[in-house]
Amino acid sequence: MVSTLILAVVLCGAASGAAPMIDFAESQQAELWLRHPVYGDPSFDAFERLPGNPIHRGRPPYEWPVNGFLFADPVGGKWYLYVGDYCKGYAAHASRCILYRSTDHGRRWEYLGPVLQGDRTMFDHGGSTPDVSVVFADGRYHMLYDWGDVRDWMRGGLAYAWAERPEGPFHRAAKPITENWTLSPLLGKYRRTYAGTLIRRQSDWLILGMMDSAPTSWAMFAMTAARPEGPYSPRQLVLNVESDRFHPPLMEGFPAFAHEGYVYAPATSVALNRDFQVLFRAPLARATEPASWEICRYGSFWHTENVEHEAYGLWGQTPACRVDPAGVLWAMFNSRDRQGMGTVNLARRSWNQPLRSRGFVLSGHAGPSFTCLRRAFRSFELDAAMRVQGTARLFWDSDAPLGPNQPTSDATLHPLMRTRHRAFELSATQWKVVSVDAQGRTTTLASASVAGRSLWLLSLHRGTDGSTTLAADGQPLWTTGPIQGSETSAGTIGLLVEPHSHLSVERFRVAGRPLENRLTYLYTEGLLGAGEKPADWQERHEPAFRYGIGAVSRHSHGRIKWNVVGTRMTLWSPRGPAFGKIEIRLDGRQQAILDLHSDSPVASRPIWTSGDLPEVGHAVAVQGVFGVFPVDCLETASGELRSGAPLPAKLLSYP
Numbered sequence: 001m002v003s004t005l006i007l008a009v010v011l012c013g014a015a016s017g018a019a020p021m022i023d024f025a026e027s028q029q030a031e032l033w034l035r036h037p038v039y040g041d042p043s044f045d046a047f048e049r050l051p052g053n054p055i056h057r058g059r060p061p062y063e064w065p066v067n068g069f070l071f072a073d074p075v076g077g078k079w080y081l082y083v084g085d086y087c088k089g090y091a092a093h094a095s096r097c098i099l100y101r102s103t104d105h106g107r108r109w110e111y112l113g114p115v116l117q118g119d120r121t122m123f124d125h126g127g128s129t130p131d132v133s134v135v136f137a138d139g140r141y142h143m144l145y146d147w148g149d150v151r152d153w154m155r156g157g158l159a160y161a162w163a164e165r166p167e168g169p170f171h172r173a174a175k176p177i178t179e180n181w182t183l184s185p186l187l188g189k190y191r192r193t194y195a196g197t198l199i200r201r202q203s204d205w206l207i208l209g210m211m212d213s214a215p216t217s218w219a220m221f222a223m224t225a226a227r228p229e230g231p232y233s234p235r236q237l238v239l240n241v242e243s244d245r246f247h248p249p250l251m252e253g254f255p256a257f258a259h260e261g262y263v264y265a266p267a268t269s270v271a272l273n274r275d276f277q278v279l280f281r282a283p284l285a286r287a288t289e290p291a292s293w294e295i296c297r298y299g300s301f302w303h304t305e306n307v308e309h310e311a312y313g314l315w316g317q318t319p320a321c322r323v324d325p326a327g328v329l330w331a332m333f334n335s336r337d338r339q340g341m342g343t344v345n346l347a348r349r350s351w352n353q354p355l356r357s358r359g360f361v362l363s364g365h366a367g368p369s370f371t372c373l374r375r376a377f378r379s380f381e382l383d384a385a386m387r388v389q390g391t392a393r394l395f396w397d398s399d400a401p402l403g404p405n406q407p408t409s410d411a412t413l414h415p416l417m418r419t420r421h422r423a424f425e426l427s428a429t430q431w432k433v434v435s436v437d438a439q440g441r442t443t444t445l446a447s448a449s450v451a452g453r454s455l456w457l458l459s460l461h462r463g464t465d466g467s468t469t470l471a472a473d474g475q476p477l478w479t480t481g482p483i484q485g486s487e488t489s490a491g492t493i494g495l496l497v498e499p500h501s502h503l504s505v506e507r508f509r510v511a512g513r514p515l516e517n518r519l520t521y522l523y524t525e526g527l528l529g530a531g532e533k534p535a536d537w538q539e540r541h542e543p544a545f546r547y548g549i550g551a552v553s554r555h556s557h558g559r560i561k562w563n564v565v566g567t568r569m570t571l572w573s574p575r576g577p578a579f580g581k582i583e584i585r586l587d588g589r590q591q592a593i594l595d596l597h598s599d600s601p602v603a604s605r606p607i608w609t610s611g612d613l614p615e616v617g618h619a620v621a622v623q624g625v626f627g628v629f630p631v632d633c634l635e636t637a638s639g640e641l642r643s644g645a646p647l648p649a650k651l652l653s654y655p
């Protein structure tokens with residue numbers, strides 16, 4: 001086991017009186033950290049684990065208990081965990097739903113065994129019945145559940161059952177609610193219905209469910225009925241990346257929950273690391289209307305603890321939540337232990353206090369995690385305190401582009417994200433200072449072994465002339481002189497943790513003037529954000545693109561979309577003889593129609609810049625109009641703060 005180290009970065013001298021001292025580890029500054037479904041999430045969430053975790057561990061032949069539903073019985077007062085019990089890899093054999101019961105509000109749990117399984121005499125032909133949601137109404141317990149054939153998930157859908165007790169037996173309806181192979185695909189690709197939540201409204205029944213076009217896109221739909229068993233109205237897409245609105249990609253959710261007139265739908269990224277969450281919501285009475293949905297929390301909804309039964313982060317759909325009458329948000333969540341077995345766990349926090357006052361977590365599991373500040377600094381002094389297990393990197397002077405390595409599920413950092421910076425790296429065996437150039441070549445500037453040392457006191461000073469000093473306990477570790485020729489440019493400060501590493505940041509104070517920061521997103525981000533199929537694009541490695549890499553559409557109706565935050569957007573693109581026309585849209589409004597044709601090749605340069613924008617989530621979409629077209633990158637800017645001006649307590653919104 002990798003030993004836990006404590007990293008403390010402290011000031012090496014007083015900052016200038018004119019430079020504000022900002023602690024970016026305070027939750028009031030949480031929005032000034034970059035968070036992203038693929039890159040990572042510096043989460044300030046206030047969830048606390050219950051001491052009895054894990055409640056359940058997978059074991060052969062059901063290695064992955066990875067989804068579930070938390071139900072508090074309004075009649076008997078007992079709590080129930082309905083757990084989707086899968087085999088490893090999901091498809092080797094049929095799954096089932098197992099049940100746990102608690103009589104003391106979650107302190108102890110009793111295993112009751114399978115509560116729902118396939119039946120060879122019914123429409124599922126003995127197939128899978130894993131994920132359920134349960135509602136008590138009109139004297140009965142109503143269940144919505146997934147069903148399907150593990151050999152062909154299109155031979156499946158959603159179905160209904162009822163019981164007189166939460167423990168069952170559940171009586172399954174003779175016919176399912178949805179049969180996937182009979183449905184017309186929405187947007188030409190969304191056909192498979194699964195992961196449904198059943199919700200009782202004042203005058204009807206609502207189903208919120210998932211559809212996918214894996215491995216590139218996921219969407220949530222709604223449908224209603226007068227009775228819980230149906231018949232239901234046609235599916236209505238309410239959340240999907242194909243819309244012109246800001247919508248983070250790769251989000252998969254189940255189950256939803258209702259509270260105080262709203263329905264909430266948590267969703268988790270299905271990138272390689274699964275520690276990024278979004279909490280969507282809509283007025284319950286208008287949940288079938290796409291325009292009624294909004295993002296009420298973008299990241300900082302969940303963090304992974306540094307314990308063996310959460311070794312793979314959040315695994316499965318997303319936490320199953322409910323709010324009790326005392327205003328406590330309870331969450332059943334699933335992970336996997338170090339042996340790869342699924343675990344079932346419980347956590348809680350105050351509904352009205354979603355964030356801790358200070359401190360955040362950034363963790364890497366199957367892949368690395370990355371974050372950076374949305375403000376740049378030309379000179380600064382840094383004071384931070386962090387706990388790290390594994391390998392972590394504090395970087396500065398970064399000018400690397402951002403983007404996923406692939407626009408699909410299991411995406412991780414693009415290799416270019418690890419270029420163009422300097423960093424202090426700490427692992428279990430050594431520390432080192434490194435410099436990484438534009439090609440990713442790493443030069444070690446200083447290093448030393450670590451042998452059982454638990455406390456580090458470091459100071460990092462960056463002068464206006466580019467000189468840098470790093471010291472420990474007042475003793476210099478590394479220093480470099482001024483950069484010759486001109487004043488150093490403003491650079492990005494951030495954090496990176498490697499796979500199977502955990503970073504807890506308790507303090508991150510920066511003394512210096514926060515400046516406009518420009519972050520550039522690669523073409524892969526645009527494809528990911530639109531849910532495009534990689535096969536519809538040809539990747540190009542050519543100097544005509546800003547970073548030597550881009551793509552060209554294979555047909556004239558290609559579409560890309562960057563879902564980003566900033567106060568100004570600038571689109572870069574090459575031009576050439578083979579290219580046609582594009583339309584640019586910002587938050588659903590047409591901005592320009594541009595002709596990318598030229599008689600001879602022209603290297604990438606800015607072709608469109610937005611006006612000044614509020615610093616919120618924006619969607620920049622590019623649609624083909626005529627002929628094929630290239631896609632390069634989108635540069636975003638975050639506004640400069642006036643000297644001494646406080647940072648806003650709430651920076652971002654996602655209407």
